Amino acid sequence: MANPSKAKGTAWESLIVGYLREHHNDATHRNVQMGSKDIGDIAGYYLHALEAKAEKEITLPSYIAQANREAINAGQPFGCAVVKRRMKGVSDGYVVRDVATDVRLMNRLRDMEDALKAAAPSAYALLDKQHREAA
Structure with missing residues (x-):
């Protein structure tokens, strides 16, 4: 090149x-x-x-x-x-x-986590544990 x-x-x-x-x-x-x-x-x-x-x-x-x-x-x-x-x-x-984009992303993440937690609490708990351990 x-x-x-x-x-x-x-x-x-x-x-x-x-x-x-x-x-x-x-x-x-x-x-x-x-x-x-x-x-x-x-x-x-x-x-x-x-x-x-x-x-x-x-x-x-x-x-x-x-x-x-x-x-x-x-x-x-x-x-x-x-x-x-x-x-x-x-x-x-x-x-x-930018901050505006990050806030939109965090709002989406929060809303999706809340929806998963309500619809499938055990799946939410498993994924939450998995991602916390990966940090």
Whole structure:
């Protein structure tokens, strides 16, 4: 690849895909770029359009604006940026979203947990225990 910055970005995207396949969703994959109707760099991060960023200078406002636009284009309710942390691996990177998006996500999580707790209390208890132990 002739452009070193593009190669660095592609490598970061590939590392994220590998991590998400192992820990989240084995169908995770890199998206084909769509120009003005871009749908994010990576698909398969549940309910999100994911924008991967591996840049020396971190500019959160532009990352978040881009992720939010791409979430709309992708038909996903949430956008986020996964930002590479210098000299660290994927698990030490940052997942970044604006407060409004995070509140919408937490409200959805709360509502879904309340619904599961009401409909299937033993299933809720098992999943709650499993996720608390994984932390």
